[in-house]
Amino acid sequence: MIGFNLLVAICLGYVVLLFLVAFWGDNQAQAGRGEWLRSPLVYTLSLSIYCTAWTFYGAVGYAARTGLEFVTIYLGPTLVLVGWWWILRKLVRIGRTQRITSIADLISSRYGKSNLLGVIVTLLAVVGTTPYIALQLQSVVLSFSVFSQAAGGENPQSTAFWVAVGLAAFTVLFGTRNLDANERHHGVVTAIALEAVVKLVALLAVGIFVVWGIGGGPRDIAATIEASKIAAWDMNGSRWVTMIFLSAAAFMTLPRMFQVLVVENVSERQLATASWAFPLYMFAMSLFVVPIAVVGLDVLPAGANPDLFVLTVPLHFEKSTLATLTFLGGFSSATSMVIVAAIALSTMMSNHVVMPLWLSLRRGGAAMSGDVRQVVLVSRRLSIAGVLGLGWLYYQVSGGGEALAAIGLIAFVGVAQVLPVMIGGLFWRGATRIGAAAGLSVGFAIWIYALFLPSFGDSGIMSASFLENGPWGLGWLRPQAFFGITGLDPLVHATFWSMVLNTGVFVIGSILSFPRPLERLQGAQFVNVFEHSSTAQSWARGAAEAEDLLVMAQRIMGASEAQALFQAEAMRQGKQGYLPDTTPDFLRALERELSGSVGAATAHAMVSQTVGGASVSVEDLMAVADETAQILEYSNQLEAKSEELTRTARQLQQANEKLTALSIQKDAFLGQISHELRTPMTSIRAFSEILREGGMSPSETQKYSGIIQDEAIRLTRLLDDLLDLSVLEAGQVTLNREEVDLADVIERAVAAGSGRDGGLEIQRNAAREHARVVTDPDRLAQVFINLIANARKYCDAKAPRLTISVETRPDRVQVDFMDNGAGIPPESQTMIFEKFSRLTDHRKAGGAGLGLAICREIMSKLGGAVEYLPGQGGAAFRVTLPRERGAPPR
Amino acid sequence: MSRVPTTFLARETYRRRRIIDAIRVVPIVALLLFMLPMLGAAQMARSTALAGIYLFAVWLAAILATALINRALAGSPGGVGADPLEPGSTAPDETDP
Numbered sequence: 008m009i010g011f012n013l014l015v016a017i018c019l020g021y022v023v024l025l026f027l028v029a030f031w032g033d034n035q036a037q038a039g040r041g042e043w044l045r046s047p048l049v050y051t052l053s054l055s056i057y058c059t060a061w062t063f064y065g066a067v068g069y070a071a072r073t074g075l076e077f078v079t080i081y082l083g084p085t086l087v088l089v090g091w092w093w094i095l096r097k098l099v100r101i102g103r104t105q106r107i108t109s110i111a112d113l114i115s116s117r118y119g120k121s122n123l124l125g126v127i128v129t130l131l132a133v134v135g136t137t138p139y140i141a142l143q144l145q146s147v148v149l150s151f152s153v154f155s156q157a158a159g160g161e162n163p164q165s166t167a168f169w170v171a172v173g174l175a176a177f178t179v180l181f182g183t184r185n186l187d188a189n190e191r192h193h194g195v196v197t198a199i200a201l202e203a204v205v206k207l208v209a210l211l212a213v214g215i216f217v218v219w220g221i222g223g224g225p226r227d228i229a230a231t232i233e234a235s236k237i238a239a240w241d242m243n244g245s246r247w248v249t250m251i252f253l254s255a256a257a258f259m260t261l262p263r264m265f266q267v268l269v270v271e272n273v274s275e276r277q278l279a280t281a282s283w284a285f286p287l288y289m290f291a292m293s294l295f296v297v298p299i300a301v302v303g304l305d306v307l308p309a310g311a312n313p314d315l316f317v318l319t320v321p322l323h324f325e326k327s328t329l330a331t332l333t334f335l336g337g338f339s340s341a342t343s344m345v346i347v348a349a350i351a352l353s354t355m356m357s358n359h360v361v362m363p364l365w366l367s368l369r370r371g372g373a374a375m376s377g378d379v380r381q382v383v384l385v386s387r388r389l390s391i392a393g394v395l396g397l398g399w400l401y402y403q404v405s406g407g408g409e410a411l412a413a414i415g416l417i418a419f420v421g422v423a424q425v426l427p428v429m430i431g432g433l434f435w436r437g438a439t440r441i442g443a444a445a446g447l448s449v450g451f452a453i454w455i456y457a458l459f460l461p462s463f464g465d466s467g468i469m470s471a472s473f474l475e476n477g478p479w480g481l482g483w484l485r486p487q488a489f490f491g492i493t494g495l496d497p498l499v500h501a502t503f504w505s506m507v508l509n510t511g512v513f514v515i516g517s518i519l520s521f522p523r524p525l526e527r528l529q530g531a532q533f534v535n536v537f538e539h540s541s542t543a544q545s546w547a548r549g550a551a552e553a554e555d556l557l558v559m560a561q562r563i564m565g566a567s568e569a570q571a572l573f574q575a576e577a578m579r580q581g582k583q584g585y586l587p588d589t590t591p592d593f594l595r596a597l598e599r600e601l602s603g604s605v606g607a608a609t610a611h612a613m614v615s616q617t618v619g620g621a622s623v624s625v626e627d628l629m630a631v632a633d634e635t636a637q638i639l640e641y642s643n644q645l646e647a648k649s650e651e652l653t654r655t656a657r658q659l660q661q662a663n664e665k666l667t668a669l670s671i672q673k674d675a676f677l678g679q680i681s682h683e684l685r686t687p688m689t690s691i692r693a694f695s696e697i698l699r700e701g702g703m704s705p706s707e708t709q710k711y712s713g714i715i716q717d718e719a720i721r722l723t724r725l726l727d728d729l730l731d732l733s734v735l736e737a738g739q740v741t742l743n744r745e746e747v748d749l750a751d752v753i754e755r756a757v758a759a760g761s762g763r764d765g766g767l768e769i770q771r772n773a774a775r776e777h778a779r780v781v782t783d784p785d786r787l788a789q790v791f792i793n794l795i796a797n798a799r800k801y802c803d804a805k806a807p808r809l810t811i812s813v814e815t816r817p818d819r820v821q822v823d824f825m826d827n828g829a830g831i832p833p834e835s836q837t838m839i840f841e842k843f844s845r846l847t848d849h850r851k852a853g854g855a856g857l858g859l860a861i862c863r864e865i866m867s868k869l870g871g872a873v874e875y876l877p878g879q880g881g882a883a884f885r886v887t888l889p890r891e892r893g894a895p896p897r
Numbered sequence: 898m899s900r901v902p903t904t905f906l907a908r909e910t911y912r913r914r915r916i917i918d919a920i921r922v923v924p925i926v927a928l929l930l931f932m933l934p935m936l937g938a939a940q941m942a943r944s945t946a947l948a949g950i951y952l953f954a955v956w957l958a959a960i961l962a963t964a965l966i967n968r969a970l971a972g973s974p975g976g977v978g979a980d981p982l983e984p985g986s987t988a989p990d991e992t993d994p
Contacts, residue, residue, distance in 0.1 A: 075948060086924045538983060
């Protein structure tokens, strides 16, 4: 017999292995070698979280009590997967096109991004999943106690507690790495795939041992089955059908199953393979269940717990290695379920409960200060801890008795309440938010009343007489015999009435109510996902400032991702820079991108706070009403053409604006240059005339010739600048390229630019500045000095501060210069790089307005760019340098 | 299939539609067969071992049928999930960057 301490050591070793595997999986994905993580095989294995500890241990116990009925738990999912063309194909496609983050998000998004529905489904999921998590903790504790019976002295409560803490740590570490819930959790998926293999191998090993090791092969086992008490099982037709239905429903609606089945799905290829491979997995998992059960009944004493036969049969025959493997299999089943359930629930809680609350508390809008990313991540982490804490608490309170074992099926009935609303939403355009909310509430209430509360037994909330006579003696309201129909199995009774009334109220409510425009739009998008694969245009051309949107998007998606998105969109529209026009198309794309992080309802609320109210245009509604594919096709073509025209027109308009501005600038240039030359010339002439007249004291002579010299220097500097610029523009400049450390160049520029009046504080992060670039260091330093000098001159903050930050990308290096002043107004942002453009015309600036023009020329000669970066709270310039090692472009 | 020129139009599309019909039928047949044991439950003295073998055989047959039909489906240029009747169903897979 294996010692208890050794078992704990093996278990901890296994946990360490899981952590390492998860780390490895994350690193593989980060290094871009994660292609296999998206393979259909890994997807299939991740579905195995359907087989929890309840099925790993419980299936044998189930078979020992009610014979073959246990297979119904697997037959339902088999039917759903084998029939993937009916429902799953559509579900998965919608999940991908709408960037659905959870089952609550799916329901909320389908019914007009309603947060009410999101909250109801989240509540249902939490109530249904908490006991389920308690069940997993119980199974780990029970399996430990089997081993510790010999050793003794271990405390089951503390085991459960530490298992819960460990699982919370794992889930927080690997489940909340990235904010985008739509992204795959590579580390978690890798660990779960490993656990899937472990539990399958463990169960198969016990089965093979039982059939060929103890029994004399399949024929003998068949005889043992006929002789055992299992042969006397009675097939209950209503339970048989109900269980197939329930397991099929739960396979799609359990939050954790929805997470791996829909949210983490990336292609239909995965689904097509899983449609036969996962039924095969379940087939293998259940093949040896009955043999293990009959052998257990045969060899073990009469009082033995059949739920633990998988462990106790190998132990009975002194096969401690096999028993340890089984233990790890059960442990894997429990932990993988809890991890994914916690991820799924925490996403739902943070997106549908915490974020809406947070948004409504900050009336100022999403664009206000505060890092939303941090809020979301913290709320997810707290939710994970909360979910596991609730599970542990439930286990503590319920005492981990027999009642808990029945909770698996009870949870199935609970989550199945989402099914009518989900299926209705996928296939029926007429399903409305009001109908869905009413149906869900009725189903939820009946489930609580007829199944969940009675499951605590008569010692619990409902007394025996209450169950017997109904509330206030109303017989037709008896929790387990509605309308006086007695004799039904409680599970069948609750399933039947909750589903019938839920569906009925949902359908009637939908027929009687009238949907809002956004609901109709979303309904058409969902039901006709295969007809037109674009998403709803729910934004009219708003008065939204692109810059406000950028500020908000940066807070949710992170600065670089948001900037990349905005830049790509601007480029698509034929514009330069970071600020695209806020077209309805762009707003829709942005909202979809955000909903991948915070859910559809929250993303919609955030965008509408910035844009100032959503509106559905007449065209949108006409597109919904339009059923004919030809008309749609035709209008799509027209739309594509008009889009192209719009783009060309926009480019032309931009070019025209620029030409006009350039022409004005040219006149201004001549005027400016004569002015700039004339002022010093005038004073030189005046003072030289005075000097020629003579008759002055030496000090006066000194003073006047000093003035003449200063003015001459200014003149020379101006001419130098002009010359520099014309040489650069004509491309005659020679660059002395060498490989340098960027930090040295910045250091040089800061040193050269400081020390004159010291009013400007410069913030740097020296550690991140080290990057090897091939460039002309003198010219680059000239650009940096110019940007620093600009900040010194124009930053109007009380305590001016310049932040220099360097970011190294695979193909380029970005150096951002951001000050805390008022920034540059949007209408001037395109002009500042032109010659003689000075925003403030006071002479304290002391230059001719050529600095930024020179910077731009230098950077384009160096193969990089300098641009204005909007939305950073002050004036910000981004210098981009290429990093390629090969020959630089001349 | 046949190399003889025929007047049959859009043979490929027709074939694919029928394969899709086949994949839709599999779960219905499987459900019927799974519920079959209920018919004689009360009267017949059944053998549990035989009932088990029957269920597992149906199960395996459904799995094999699905695997084979999916192989036939995977050959389509529009991807495994494409349906000729649905203009939007050939949307690209792997939407995740």
